[in-house]
Amino acid sequence: MAGGEDTLVTAIFLLDLVRQICSVEIPVAGDKEKIDSVFRKDCTDLVRRVSLLTHFLEEINGQLEKLDALGSSSSSSQEMNWWSDLVAALQSANNLLSLAGSFQSTNDSDGTATKIATLFHGVTWKLEKSLANVPYDQFTISEEVQEQVALVRAQLRRATERYGSMNSREVSFAFSQQFDLDVDQAQKGNRLTRSWHIENSGSVNHKVAENIVIAVSGSNDSKDRNADLVASESKTVDCAEKDSFPNKSSEDLKKPETLKIPNDFLCPISLELMRDPVIVATGQTYERSCIQRWIDTGNSTCPKTQQKLEHLTLTPNYVLRSLITQWCIEHKVEQPTGLANGRIKKSDGSFRDVSGDMETIQATVRKISSQSIEERRAAVSEIRSLSKRSTDNRILIARAGAIPVLVNLLTSEDTSIQENTVTAILNLSIYEDNKGLIMLAGAVPSIVQVLRAGSVEARENAAATLFSLSLVDENKIIIGASEAIPALVELLENGSTRGKKDAATALFNLCIYQGNKGRAVRAGIITALLKMLTDSRNCMVDEALTILSVLASNQEAKVAIVKASTIPVLIDLLRTGIPRNKENAAAILLSLCKRDPENLACVSRLGAVVPLTELAKDGTERANRKATSLLGHIRRLQQH
Structure with a gap:
């Protein structure tokens, strides 16, 4: 990589390239004034995935020059040329969008369609591989952006799997056909392939432009090497195998061997089957956890239409959920429960x-809806007892349809019914498949209500239920978007000893998701944790330090921790705490001091x-690592 200015321009070029791709106008179905592209969905999916890289490139823009300076002496050219692979992949995507957008299906265009479908496969493969080679650990990237990049990479992996397997020989072969493809299109009068646009960018000089063109297009030597690669690998492949790839039809290339899910059932963000579809202000439908994550990362537009959202209310799409459920039943794609024909499969x-x-459980579940309050009390108590005994009972109770009925009883004014109901739901949530059913029944708002206003026992078990449900990553997002975190912080401050521990466990798990850290800070968690650290009884120091260690990487939390005068307390724990507490205190201090003189x-x-020197010498392995790192930062500060 050339140094300094060239590196900075490369970052600018990458951003410009992504913005060009994002600005591509995809033909809309039914618009007679525009080409009704055969590859509309492929184009839309590609643009949406690339658009998610914008924030990542903006964050690393100013860091590339420093990385280049460090790498010029210590890293190989292969390690430092990850950017050229990314440029090449994005430029291929840019050109492919032009090519596919201008394609018109005719009777004699099947061969061209097959080649374009192959190119979509190849571009997806190239993007996924180039993003995998980015040295993320050498950049300072916010956790929100890390999550966005992880989402893009996951989408690309899934898309690659849907297209089918592909190796380097097939990718090279696919892109060696692109020139012929462009010529074919030009002869039909449809050619719309874009130029590199480098000469039109005022920020890119000719020297760097040449470097980028070589990186993307390849020099004559690199073209020869690609040709040799294709030729040499082709020699080792049976002729039938070699011929089978280019001769596949576009339908074969685009369809997976498994059952095709209707497009309307797929979330536009994750491209996966929706379980909890919700409608946003623009009328578009998304999987709840995916759109909530989008909103939590600071976006206020509809991902699909790019229109500004007038409000952030997510409305359940019950009609679509019902259609998806029916489709799953008809095509037998539901998650297995281990129950079939009245028999449960055992571990052996x-x-x-x-x-x-x-039959017994079904009869008990029916009594939950009885008009008699005494019968309801007895039935809910029995369900609580049954759900505690075994996994089999948890499966059977859920299969009997108890979960939605129990969720409705969470808001009961009868204390006994409410306590037994929330505890039964807690017990049922232990079985993994039931977590999804509880979430789909809309249980979270009612659980939060119990957490706020229930009896001591009900509040404790409500907190434990939220912890159990949050073990599923997507549930962390949904629970965090509710009013659960302020209610948990309140319990952490004012609850019973057991309630505080249940709240701490739930808050720790929820705050693993970056979007929930700010919510916890705004709910006053730092004040509550500091009280726990300075409590003379020392009964929850472990829990407080564990939560602080998760929060300390968040900038908003870092500011709040320092403002609350927590640093002196942490240093005191370095001197007097037990080994585990010393370890966590050192980790928190290191997070607070990184890039903060x-x-x-x-x-x-x-x-x-x-105390850090002593910890580096006699502490646990993790404590030694954290203390040594922090001492190094202090020494470097003192030398300046």
């Missing part, structure tokens, strides 16, 4: 007949060097 592979148990100077001034 054998089956146990549960038809008698099923003011905090680093404060830690040094307050006498942290001596």
